[in-house]
Structure formats: structure tokens, C-alpha cells
Amino acid sequence: MSDQDGVTPLWRKIIVNRFVLVPATIAVAIVLWNLYVSTHDHGVVAGRVVDADGRPVAGATVVLWVLNFTTYVEKTRATTDSAGRFVITDNDSHNIRLAAEKPGIGRSARVPVRLYFRAQDVELREALMLSGAS
Amino acid sequence: MHRYPRWPIHLALIGVSFVMLIPFYWVLKTSVTGENIFAYPPSILPKAPHPFYYVDVWYYIPFARYFLNSVVVSALAVVANVIFNAMAGYSLTRDFRAKPFVLLLFLSCMMVPFQATIIPAYLITGKLGLLDSYWGLALPQCSTIVCIFVFKASFDAVPRSLIDAARIDGLSEWRIIWKIMMPLAKGAIATNVILGFIWSWNNFLWPLIVTRSAEMQTLPLGLARFLSYQEDTTGALYAFCIMVLAPGILLFLLAQKEFIRGLTSGATKG
Numbered sequence: 059m060s061d062q063d064g065v066t067p068l069w070r071k072i073i074v075n076r077f078v079l080v081p082a083t084i085a086v087a088i089v090l091w092n093l094y095v096s097t098h099d100h101g102v103v104a105g106r107v108v109d110a111d112g113r114p115v116a117g118a119t120v121v122l123w124v125l126n127f128t129t130y131v132e133k134t135r136a137t138t139d140s141a142g143r144f145v146i147t148d149n150d151s152h153n154i155r156l157a158a159e160k161p162g163i164g165r166s167a168r169v170p171v172r173l174y175f176r177a178q179d180v181e182l183r184e185a186l187m188l189s190g191a192s
Numbered sequence: 193m194h195r196y197p198r199w200p201i202h203l204a205l206i207g208v209s210f211v212m213l214i215p216f217y218w219v220l221k222t223s224v225t226g227e228n229i230f231a232y233p234p235s236i237l238p239k240a241p242h243p244f245y246y247v248d249v250w251y252y253i254p255f256a257r258y259f260l261n262s263v264v265v266s267a268l269a270v271v272a273n274v275i276f277n278a279m280a281g282y283s284l285t286r287d288f289r290a291k292p293f294v295l296l297l298f299l300s301c302m303m304v305p306f307q308a309t310i311i312p313a314y315l316i317t318g319k320l321g322l323l324d325s326y327w328g329l330a331l332p333q334c335s336t337i338v339c340i341f342v343f344k345a346s347f348d349a350v351p352r353s354l355i356d357a358a359r360i361d362g363l364s365e366w367r368i369i370w371k372i373m374m375p376l377a378k379g380a381i382a383t384n385v386i387l388g389f390i391w392s393w394n395n396f397l398w399p400l401i402v403t404r405s406a407e408m409q410t411l412p413l414g415l416a417r418f419l420s421y422q423e424d425t426t427g428a429l430y431a432f433c434i435m436v437l438a439p440g441i442l443l444f445l446l447a448q449k450e451f452i453r454g455l456t457s458g459a460t461k462g
Contacts, residue, residue, distance in 0.1 A: 076446055152247050172244040176251060
């Protein structure tokens with residue numbers, strides 16, 4: 059027995075070693091991540107729709123596609139308000155695509171959105187831009 | 193003072209380590225970029241890395257379930273390995289009439305591939321009613337001959353006088369193993385834990401045969417299932433590989449000091 063063994067308390071020797079600290083750190087990270095997920099998984103996808111000049115488009119139809127194994131299928135639709143904002147509240151996927159359309163103004167490209175977990179609440183950073191009359 | 197400079201050796205070792213780490217780096221890089229592995233010229237650094245292939249793997253297959261199955265089976269195999277191999281290893285340090293025959297039997301059995309014994313192993317597991325169960329998955333891996341010899345080498349290094357003293361003090365053989373030998377064989381235990389874990393973790397053929405329901409499948413079977421699902425698998429496949437490899441690498445890194453000590457114990461005498 060070394061002097062160090064005589065001084066160090068038993069609980070410290072049991073707890074402060076890599077076989078405990080590393081799994082404990084991983085466990086804490088998992089718990090924190092799951093807490094974050096459970097508070098941010100309401101399936102809300104929000105964003106804006108603008109025209110080619112950057113002005114909000116009211117009454118545009120936004121379509122949400124979700125990945126169904128190998129292909130994307132339409133999940134739901136929403137309509138923009140007077141400020142060009144839309145909110146979809148029932149997304150349950152982690153791999154989605156969004157596109158907007160309004161007759162007379164045009165349609166946007168289909169934008170892929172990757173999420174870190176299913177039904178993650180997300181606010182699109184870039185607005186869906188309509189271009190080319192449909 | 194060393195007689196010769198050591199930097200050439202270190203330089204060579206760094207070079208060899210670098211070469212051996214390249215495949216791991218490539219797998220890791222592809223798992224965060226999804227780049228075509230046959231692209232030429234290859235890009236050394238990842239371009240626009242992202243973690244979404246890992247997310248895909250998590251949701252495409254029941255990864256958590258497979259992971260749990262692998263953890264449970266590996267834990268059973270590791271615990272059984274340590275207990276049974278220690279008992280067998282200790283017995284081989286004792287003198288008994290058939291010891292040379294037993295040693296020869298063990299060594300010769302190491303040459304028999306598992307594929308050759310898989311039918312009797314399956315029938316025995318079936319007779320025991322353990323098909324499609326955790327115990328059935330772990331059963332053939334509950335003891336391995338290599339690990340028995342690791343324990344034997346470690347126990348051989350313990351002075352005979354120590355065991356004699358314990359016996360004079362009234363300890364039974366059973367208690368000598370657990371009270372005297374095992375605390376002195378931490379390296380062998382670590383080696384058993386790591387090898388038992390990795391062999392069980394990576395095992396594909398036995399789980400493929402012994403499992404019937406999807407809920408009992410382990411990660412290697414999940415990998416095969418994943419490959420059959422997906423066509424464009426580059427990024428997600430490599431992400432899956434990283435997720436399967438990570439626990440084994442972590443365990444090895446945690447216990448590598450004891451692992452090396454266990455492998456080299458008994459290599460020298462005196």
C-alpha cells in the first residue's frame with residue numbers, strides 16, 4: 059500500500075477514475091440531450107414566404123413532404139398569413155422538404171430541411187422565395 | 193541514458209500508427225460527408241460535414257433496440273467469460289494426471305472453427321429452450337480458450353508459496369481463486385473483458401442463426417438489415433459503422449493499459 063492509498067478516501071478512489079467518470083459523463087450527456095429533445099419535439103415548422111423582390115406573400119400554400127423510407131410524400135399543407143408567415147404543427151419526421159406556391163406569383167424550389175431529431179421545432183432561417191408565374 | 197537515439201523508432205511508430213489510423217479517419221470522414229468513396233482525387237478534409245447521417249441511422253432501423261440487445265448479450269458474455277475462464281485457468285495451474293491431455297485438447301479445439309460446431313451448438317441451445325433469447329445469444333461465447341490461457345498465464349505468475357500459505361490458512365480452492373488470484377490478475381480480467389466484449393459485439397453468424405424475431409437482433413444483424421433497406425448507403429452506412437465501433441473502441445481505450453498488461457503477463461519468467 060502506498061502513502062497515496064492511505065490518504066485517499068475510499069469513495070474518492072471508487073468514483074474518481076476513468077471507468078466511472080467516462081460512462082458518467084456520457085450518461086449525463088444523454089440525459090441532457092433527451093431533456094432538450096423532450097422540450098423541443100412539438101413538430102413545429104415555421105418560416106416565411108416572400109416573392110422575388112423579398113416582399114411577404116400572403117395566402118401562399120406551403121407544402122411539407124416527409125421522407126417515407128426512400129421517397130418523399132406529402133404530409134401536410136399550410137397557408138401564409140398577411141406577414142407571409144406559415145406555421146406547420148404536425149411534422150413527425152427528421153428529414154423533410156418544404157415548398158411554397160401561389161398562383162399568379164410563382165412557386166419556390168423544394169427546400170430540404172434536415173433535423174437533429176424527429177418532430178424537432180424549427181424556424182427556417184431563409185424564407186421560401188416564389189419566382190416565375192405558375 | 194539510452195545507447196542509441198530513440199527518435200527514429202518513435203518516428204517509425206508514428207508513421208505506422210498514421211497508416212493504421214487512415215481507414216478509421218476515412219470512415220469517420222465519410223460518415224459526416226457522404227462523399228463517394230471512389231471519388232478521384234479524394235478529398236483529405238471533410239467538406240461541409242454534418243451529423244445527419246447518424247440521425248438517419250437512428251431512425252431508419254430500431255437502433256436503440258439493437259444496441260440494447262448487443263449490450264445485454266455482450267455483458268452476459270463478458271461476465272461469464274471472466275467467471276468460467278478464471279475457474280478453468282486456475283485448474284490448469286494445478287497438477288493433475290490428465291493435465292497434458294486437457295491442455296492438448298484445448299489447444300486442438302482452438303483449431304476447430306466455430307462454423308464447424310454451429311449445428312450442435314444450435315441443437316444444444318434449442319434443447320435448452322434458449323433460442324431467440326439473450327442467454328441463447330451469449331451461450332457459445334461464455335468461455336473462450338484463448339482467454340482461459342490468458343488467465344492461466346496470469347495465475348502461473350503468482351508465486352506458489354502464496355497459494356500454499358492461503359491453503360494453510362484454510363481457504364478453499366474456490367476462495368483462493370476469488371480472494372487471492374483474481375485481485376492479482378487485473379490485467380487478465382481486463383483482457384477477458386475486452387476480448388469477450390469485442391467478440392460478442394461483432395458476432396454476426398451466431399445471432400443470425402439463433403434469433404427469430406426482429407426484436408432480438410443485434411447490431412451486426414442490424415447492419416445487414418440496413419444494407420438491404422437502403423440503396424444510397426454511403427454516408428449512413430459509414431455512420432452506422434462508427435456507431436457500432438464506438439463502444440468497443442471506447443472500452444479498449446479505457447482499459448488498454450490493463451489489456452496490454454494482461455496479454456504480456458506470463459510472457460517472461462523471473
